[in-house]
Structures are given as C-alpha cells and as structure tokens.
Amino acid sequence: MPSVDELIETVREEIRRGDVLAAWDTASERIEAGEKSHELLYWGVLALARAGATEQALAHYAPLAEALKGDVPRKLRIRIGSLFARLQKDRALTGPAAERAERLARAARAYEDVFTLDPDPFPGVNASTLWLLAGERDHARSIASRVLALCATQQPSEAEDAYYLRASEAEAALALGDRDAAAAALARAASSVGRDYAALAGTRKQLRLLCSAEGVDTSLLAPLATPSVVYYLAPAGAASLPPERERALRGRVDRALAERRVGFVFGSLSAGAEIVFAEAALEKGLELKVILPFETEEYRQLMVAPYGGEWLARFDRCLAAATPPVHFATTDSFLGDNGLFLYASRMAMGLALTKANTLDTEARLFAVREELAEGEGHRFVDHEAGFWTGCGFPADTVDELPPPPPGAPEPLRREAPQRSGGRVVKSMLFGDVKGFSKLREAQLPIFAREILGTFSRVLESFGPRVPVKNTWGDALYVVAEDAVTGADCALSLQEAIATLRPESHGLPAHLGLRLGGHTGPVFPIDDPVLGYRSYMGVHVSRTARIEPITPVGSVYVTEAFAAALALDRAGRFSTEYVGHIPAAKDWGKLRVYVLRRAPVAAALTA
Missing domain, CATH: 3.30.70.1230 (Nucleotide cyclase, GGDEF domain)
Structure with a gap:
C-alpha cells in the first residue's frame, strides 16, 4: 500500500493532467478506509471542484473546515480556506442571475478573509477579481495593488509556486488595467507551469471572466492555452495500408497531432489506421483513452486478427499503454449488433467533450476517410463525422485511403443495417x-x-x-x-x-x-x-x-x-x-x- 505522501502525489498528478474524476476516486477510496490526512482530503475535494461537482465538494468539505480550528501548516491553511471560497464562487457563477452579485460578494469576502489572516497573492487576487465582478471596483483595485506589492517581495523555489505567483501578478495587473504588465506576467507563468494543464485551465477560466467584465480581448490568454482533445475515427481494416502507405499515413497523423497541439486522444483500436493513430499518440507521450464496442477478446478476433499476428501484437501494446479504464459499450458479446459501434462512438465523443471542458480546451475530430465511389464501401466514418460536425464541433480529415485490393480480408461493416431483433x-x-x-x-x-x-x-x-x-x-x-x-x-x-x-x-x-x-x-x-x-x-x-x-x-x-x-x-x-x-x-x-x-x-x- 502506498504511503499517504505517495498517494497525495498520485492524486495531484491525476489533477494536473485533468483526470479529476480518477483523482477523487483515488483519494476517496483511502479516506473511506479510514485515512485522516487533511491534505489528502483537500486534494480530493479540489478534484471534485474542478470536475464541476460543487455540491458534492461542499458535502465533503466539513472535516477541512474543522481542521482549520486546529494547528494546520500555513500553506495548507491557505489552500483549505481558498477552497471554500472557490466553492462559493462556483455556486455564484452557476446560480440564479438575480442572486449573482450577492453570491460573488460572499465568495470575495471569503477569499479576503483568508488573505487578511495569511497575506498570500492567491487568495488576495481572487478576492480582487470577485469584488470587481460584484461591482466593487475601487475595493477590488485596492486589493489588487496590495497583491502586486506582495508579489514583488516573493521568490518561490518550486515551479508550482512560481506559476501561481506569476498568474496572480497577471490577474492583479489586469484588474488595475495594465494589460502590458498582465501579458508579460502571463508569459512568465506559462514558462513555469510544465504539464499542469488543470492549473492552466483554472487560470484561463478565471481570467476570461475578468476580461469579459473589463472589455479585454481574450487573445491575451493565448500563452495559457492547454493541449487539445481529439477523437479519432478511421476505416476498420489494414488491407489499404501496405508499408509505404502506412508510413505516409503516420506522417500525416504526426503532423496533425503537432499542428493541433493535441494532448489527449480517444478512440478504438481496429487494425489499420486506428492503431496507427494510437501508436502515434503514445510515442508522443499523449494520453490515450480506449473505447471498445464489446468485450476485448472478441474485438481482437473480429477487428484485428484477420490482418495477422503483427496487428494483434500492436493492438495489445496500445491497449496495455492506454490510460485506464477502458470503456465498453458492453462487456458482453457482439452478437452481430452493429449498433454497438455507434454507441461506442457516441460515448467516445461525449468523453472527449467532457475532458475538453475540464481543461478549457477544444475537442476536435480527426478522421481518415476512404477513396470510394458514391454508394460503395464503408461509410461509418462519414456518418459519425457528419454527426460530430452537425453538433457544431470542428473536424479535420487527416488522410484518405485507397480502396482495399481485390481479395483482401473484408472488414466488419460497422454501419451495416441493424439485424432484426438486435440491440x-x-x-x-x-x-x-x-x-x-x-x-x-x-x-x-x-x-x-x-x-x-x-x-x-x-x-x-x-x-x-x-x-x-x-x-x-x-x-x-x-x-x-x-x-x-x-x-x-x-x-x-x-x-x-x-x-x-x-x-x-x-x-x-x-x-x-x-x-x-x-x-x-x-x-x-x-x-x-x-x-x-x-x-x-x-x-x-x-x-x-x-x-x-x-x-x-x-x-x-x-x-x-x-x-x-x-x-x-x-x-x-x-x-x-x-x-x-x-x-x-x-x-x-x-x-x-x-x-x-x-x-x-x-x-x-x-
């Protein structure tokens, strides 16, 4: 069993990459087993807050509030107090419009109480922004000036502290109307954040509110952009991918992943272009989430095995390297029900969009299509790409593959008519x-x-x-x-x-x-x-x-x-x-x- 410190680091890493639900699950499992660490509970409740689960986070906050009555290290005390204020802010932003100003003022007051007790830029600048959003401009700018003065005295030794210091400096400068200083501080913040994508997303969401209230173009926030999320779709089967054609496809996939600054990919693992997508993502160190339409071994036999043992080995390597859990339309058998492919596709779309929302970034479809005459071939990719773009989300066609040669193994037709009586x-x-x-x-x-x-x-x-x-x-x-x-x-x-x-x-x-x-x-x-x-x-x-x-x-x-x-x-x-x-x-x-x-x-x- 990992130590509490090791578990806290695991939870923090899950939060950094935006896997906030896994972070709460990791923390809560140990807490339910009797662990009393207030720091572990803090990071777990923060994960819930970043997942948008405000009421659930508040339901678990009580032991942290009780801890503040005792002897808590200063840094954790600031974090716990700021977390309560943040939850009040989230309530304000999602609550009734008629109550918004009052609720924002309540959240601002909670942040200011933390700032007064323990002068620190983070609660201070949050108090400033929320007072400004609540209509108290003079008070907001007074606090922002104090925050800037405090920032000038600090020399953080850790990258995370350096990031939040520079982000606070940028936010305070923006509240005071100094856009040039804000831009410079944001550039310094971005250089110190590393792969803490959740931190970037949180700062962007906060500063977007401030930009809206102050009439500032949100292009100012470009240095804090988080990697995008992609759902990839491709024809099933490897017959159209002889070695030289596969190399060309891989080159196009690599370029697309780089040009769109992709950090997270969702998709299935049929033999051919889908496995090429997955391998490219994994080799770049991106997070791969796999969604399968039915149980794994039957999927291997139907969607991969007809193209040979090498594709099976590649499937196994990708599945083993994917970020758990694997999602299934059903963990039962295929039974000839093509609707399972559609269900898995829509589930992957929804999961990708949820991830993008958590990280304040874009979700995009990458499609590989087939060069087939009208009415010929498999149109599953075209159908699903049309649904995605019809919902208003962006898509790129990464490549078009030639038709399979005569006599090649016939892939399972994912878009074939549903069998009578099928699921x-x-x-x-x-x-x-x-x-x-x-x-x-x-x-x-x-x-x-x-x-x-x-x-x-x-x-x-x-x-x-x-x-x-x-x-x-x-x-x-x-x-x-x-x-x-x-x-x-x-x-x-x-x-x-x-x-x-x-x-x-x-x-x-x-x-x-x-x-x-x-x-x-x-x-x-x-x-x-x-x-x-x-x-x-x-x-x-x-x-x-x-x-x-x-x-x-x-x-x-x-x-x-x-x-x-x-x-x-x-x-x-x-x-x-x-x-x-x-x-x-x-x-x-x-x-x-x-x-x-x-x-x-x-x-x-x-």
Whole structure:
C-alpha cells in the first residue's frame, strides 16, 4: 500500500493532467478506509471542484473546515480556506442571475478573509477579481495593488509556486488595467507551469471572466492555452495500408497531432489506421483513452486478427499503454449488433467533450476517410463525422485511403443495417417512491390516483419519445428514445412530485421519488405477457441497480448517460460527479453523476 505522501502525489498528478474524476476516486477510496490526512482530503475535494461537482465538494468539505480550528501548516491553511471560497464562487457563477452579485460578494469576502489572516497573492487576487465582478471596483483595485506589492517581495523555489505567483501578478495587473504588465506576467507563468494543464485551465477560466467584465480581448490568454482533445475515427481494416502507405499515413497523423497541439486522444483500436493513430499518440507521450464496442477478446478476433499476428501484437501494446479504464459499450458479446459501434462512438465523443471542458480546451475530430465511389464501401466514418460536425464541433480529415485490393480480408461493416431483433440504444429510468411500503390500506387508492396519476400526466406529455412506461406498486420503469428526452423526463417527474404536497391528499409528507438513469444497448422485445413492445438486457439491469443508491428527490445517472448529454449542444442539463460507488445487489462499482437542469446563462456585469 502506498504511503499517504505517495498517494497525495498520485492524486495531484491525476489533477494536473485533468483526470479529476480518477483523482477523487483515488483519494476517496483511502479516506473511506479510514485515512485522516487533511491534505489528502483537500486534494480530493479540489478534484471534485474542478470536475464541476460543487455540491458534492461542499458535502465533503466539513472535516477541512474543522481542521482549520486546529494547528494546520500555513500553506495548507491557505489552500483549505481558498477552497471554500472557490466553492462559493462556483455556486455564484452557476446560480440564479438575480442572486449573482450577492453570491460573488460572499465568495470575495471569503477569499479576503483568508488573505487578511495569511497575506498570500492567491487568495488576495481572487478576492480582487470577485469584488470587481460584484461591482466593487475601487475595493477590488485596492486589493489588487496590495497583491502586486506582495508579489514583488516573493521568490518561490518550486515551479508550482512560481506559476501561481506569476498568474496572480497577471490577474492583479489586469484588474488595475495594465494589460502590458498582465501579458508579460502571463508569459512568465506559462514558462513555469510544465504539464499542469488543470492549473492552466483554472487560470484561463478565471481570467476570461475578468476580461469579459473589463472589455479585454481574450487573445491575451493565448500563452495559457492547454493541449487539445481529439477523437479519432478511421476505416476498420489494414488491407489499404501496405508499408509505404502506412508510413505516409503516420506522417500525416504526426503532423496533425503537432499542428493541433493535441494532448489527449480517444478512440478504438481496429487494425489499420486506428492503431496507427494510437501508436502515434503514445510515442508522443499523449494520453490515450480506449473505447471498445464489446468485450476485448472478441474485438481482437473480429477487428484485428484477420490482418495477422503483427496487428494483434500492436493492438495489445496500445491497449496495455492506454490510460485506464477502458470503456465498453458492453462487456458482453457482439452478437452481430452493429449498433454497438455507434454507441461506442457516441460515448467516445461525449468523453472527449467532457475532458475538453475540464481543461478549457477544444475537442476536435480527426478522421481518415476512404477513396470510394458514391454508394460503395464503408461509410461509418462519414456518418459519425457528419454527426460530430452537425453538433457544431470542428473536424479535420487527416488522410484518405485507397480502396482495399481485390481479395483482401473484408472488414466488419460497422454501419451495416441493424439485424432484426438486435440491440438498440435507449435511455432508461428506474424509480421508486420511498415510504410506499408503510402506507395504510386506505391510502393505496389515493397513492394510485395522486402519485401514479402524476407520473402518468408527465409521461404522456412526452408522447412517442417515451415508448415504454410501466409501474408495479411504487416502482416505475421508463424507456426514452435518447438521453436528452430521458433527462427531461426524469427531472420533470421529480419536479411534479416536489410540487404535489402529498400531505394535502391524505398521504405522508415524507413520500419522495428517487430515480436512476442509464443509456445503453438493449434488446427490443414484444412482451408476450404484457402484450406490447418493451426492452430488456444487461443495461436494463444496470439501470435498476442505480435507483437504490440514489437519494430521495434526486436523479443519479451513469457515465454513459452523462457522456450522451455532453453532445447536447443546447446544454440544457448538467451532470455533477458523485463518485465511483458500489451499485445495489453486488453489481460492482459505477461512476455516478447527479443530474440537474443547467442554470440559465447570464452575462457578468461589472
């Protein structure tokens, strides 16, 4: 077992590269086992904050607040106090527009309290910026002047401290209207940050707020740009890649990765161009995240083995070097269901977009296409590239491959028509009503009329977008056509129950609904008992295992559901990471998110 110091460094490294969910999982596992280190908890809660999981971070902050009453080293004391202020800032920026100025002032005051107790540029400059955003310009600039004076007296010995000192200097200069000094300080900050991409992202997000309030062009922030994220797509099969053609492709991939300053790549590992992409990324030291449509060994045999042992060896090396975990559309068999490729592709897109959002950078598609006549060949890449760009995201065609020679192994057609009765991707909800089992007999007809009646009215409003709805007792099962519909339906159900006031109908006031949601491939069936179309499969069972661990009044969803929502360009919903937690009935651990409606965006005014 690693020491606490070693574990802290692991968590910090995961945060630096933007893998904030893994950072929280690493920290929380040890904390749940009884570890009392306040520093480990600090870095774990910071990871949650950087994941956008503000409420979850606040829920875990209490032991840190208690620690501040005792003897805590100065540097950790500043960090803990600043973390609380940061969480208040995040609440302000995502909360109701009408309350924003008041909430920003509250966060500014929290930062200023830390600065007053322990004069340090970091809490000081944050207090300055938030006071400015709250409309208190004179006070903000007074603090900024003090921060600049403090920066001039410090000589940090560590690169991380040097970065935050120069970033604070730049932010204070910007608050005072000195753009030239801010630009010079940002250049010095960028030269000392190394590969701490999360630090760059945090500074960019903060300074973008300040630039917006002060009318400053955000091109000033260019020195702090973080590496971009890429999802790569290519035709399956290696028949179009004889050695000289593969070398040409590899050269184009290398140039594209360099020109777009790529740091993180997502994709599958079929023989041919996809493995070439993965190898190029790994040789450059980039982070590779692998998404497979079905279980690994069957994938190897269907998508790699037909092209020979060398491609199998290359597949194995790439998979071993990829950053865990490997994501699967299903860990079960292929069964001829081409829809699994589509599901895996959309999951990869959502994961790439989530990573890009965490690092305040761009997500882009790299595509290798085929030189085929209209109506010929495999069009999976074209289809998915069209979906990506249709969502408004940028894409590059890296290369076009010639058609395979006659007699070459025929790759599996990922876009082939779905087999009759094969799995299709749906979004599912399971729910139950807490307190139902304690209802008296006389209350059951009231429950059916009021609670189930409310369910019915909400579900009917979605029409054919919710093709399956069923209840038994207090249980609720819903199938929606897509994640956006599923999210809207789940939250509409919770909102309707929240306004019902059960006690006014003769029911206990503590009745409450909990809902779990998941998106995945399921079998359509004509249920011979119920007499209508329904869906079944492992992913239905997975959905059912989320509901029992969900708090009353909430909606918990899986990572696959959250990834699907990331593709909603309208941004109507937000998902906040809860943790890697055990599902019900020994189903194993799942990464779970709490689902909410996204706050209405509002411009910051100074």
